[in-house]
Amino acid sequence: MKKIFKISMLCASVLGAQASFANEFWSADRQWLLGDWNGERTALEDKGYKFTASITSESATNLHGGYNDNNTFENAAQLSLGANFDLSKIAGWNNTTAALSITKRDGDALTLSRIKDPRSSTLGNSQEIYGRGKIWRLTQAWIKTGFDDNRVQFKIGRMGMSEDFNASQCEFQNLLLCGGQLGKSIGSIWYNWPVSLWAANVKYQFAPEWSLGVGVYEVNPDNVKTNSNSDGFNLDMNNVEGATIPVELAWKPQLQVFNGLAGEYKIGALYSTAEAKDLKNSKTHDGKYSFWLNAQQQLTQHNADPKRGLFISFNGVINDRATTAVESTQQLALWYKGPFDSRPQDSIALGLANYMVNDRLTDRQTETNESLGYYSYDALATDYTPIQQDELNVELSYSYQWSPALTLKPNLQYIYQPAGVKEVADAWVAGLTLKANF
Known part of the structure; x- marks a missing residue:
């Protein structure tokens, strides 16, 4: 929907008028724009x-580097409509x-049009909201x-x-720095928002600090x-x-732990019964794990x-090393909520995330190229497969909450070895996320 982008830009254009509309349409305590x-x-x-x-818009422009350094601007957007019922x-x-x-x-x-070698499979993405088709979905x-x-x-129905x-x-705006990580590396069996699937899960809080969850989710292409x-x-x-079966143990420490500061710790595992190549x-394997x-x-804590x-x-x-191209991912993030007394809802964040490509995939790509007579990187050959290794994503962002109804998040991203291809220049990207709740 092209209208999504137009509405997003309209929301951004009013940011100079807060004083004029105090306690009115654009007031700082506005819960919903409508x-x-x-x-x-x-x-x-x-x-x-x-x-x-709500409408979420994520814009990005390449500042330097990447496979194609011709500067351009790309925007990805999402419209969400929902209802919750307290039965x-x-x-x-x-x-x-x-x-x-x-x-x-x-x-x-932007990652597809400028940052990565188009012959490579995608690892990271500078706009996490992009993907899974430009279609309406039951989420x-x-x-x-x-x-x-x-x-x-107990929960049952269609869900991510x-x-x-x-x-x-x-x-953050960068894909690997935002939300659940499994969907970024095993997307053939683990579906994040906005994709839904038939599933059921149950969670049991067996102690004040501890809970255990297990679920069954269909694997359906x-x-x-x-x-x-x-x-x-x-x-x-x-x-x-087949089915993907996750199990997760969660610990939420009571207030006397860590000087009364909140935390949550989770470990989990899954097994998929769908056949995996x-x-x-x-060879075909009976399933895969993570x-x-x-x-x-x-x-x-700031001022109590x-x-x-x-x-x-x-x-x-x-x-699973036998079947998965991305062997592992690691993400570390720091953010400060309410850095200024005048802006208690804003936050500033720094994140680092790494994709580690399975060396079994790297070996296969090398063997494929050598069978075609390629022993080094070829920037022009259409049948050459770029050799993929690790990719590192870094982002610095500032979240400016105009009101509960409107948030702006400018950000600067650095992508080391885009799509894991060392011959592609490291890239710098400037981004802007806008979210409006109607």
Whole structure:
């Protein structure tokens, strides 16, 4: 939808007028750009009905380096429409909620047009919102209910995998620095937002600080088709190839730990029953596996405000070497929430993320090229396969929250060895994320 970009730019163009519209349409405490509907919105939420609409725009321009250093500007955008239902209020079903959402993505990616060698498979992306097709998608359609004083929660329906497993904070525009990490390296079996699939999971809080979750998610390539809008609403299970089964143990320390500062630590593993091809030969494996660690901790607190201060996170993934091109990923991030008393909702963040390409893939690429007579990098040959190794992504960003309804996030990114190809010049990218809640 080209209108997404136009609306995003319209939102940005009003940023010089905050004083003129104080406590009005663009006031700093505005919850939604379209307002409270004369009180009807709050009244509906009190009855259990919450409606959401948002536009996210991610723009990027290449400053230096990359495969093609001709400067250009690319924008990717997403429209999300959703509803959440508190069924304890609506129908008297205790501890039960439901969600429904649809999304539409559009735009183009700078990484594809300028940063990486077009003959290489993509590793990172300077605009995390790009991907999974420019189509409408059913992103959520699930119901969740709790038992045993809500210590046991059961969820079933259409959902993304990182909603409940391998979830992490997102303070950045770069793909590997934002959200769940598994979908970036095993995207054939692990589907992040906006893709949904049939699934069920259960989480059990067996102690005040500890919980254990397990889920079953279909592996169905039909869910990631992008030919038409009907692909985004595929509900059949005709081509299911197996199931992905994640297990995750989470620890949330009580307040007396770490000087009373909040944190969360998770370790997890998955096994996919779908057949997987070996990277180097014609062998087919019965399945594949991955392991992960997510850790997030508040390090300092600003003026006794638990929402302000310095935070740190680390996310690591180890994948099955026999079948997975990206052997592992590592992400480290620091961000300071509320750096200025006059801007308590803003944040400044620095993140580093690394893709480690499996040397079994590198060996196969080398062997393929040598069989065609290529013993060094060829910038022109269409049948040459660039040799991929590691890629490092670094981003510095500032999140400026005009109000709960409108956020701007300018950022500067550095990509070392784009797509893991050492012959491609390291790239510098300037980006801007805009999010508007209507």
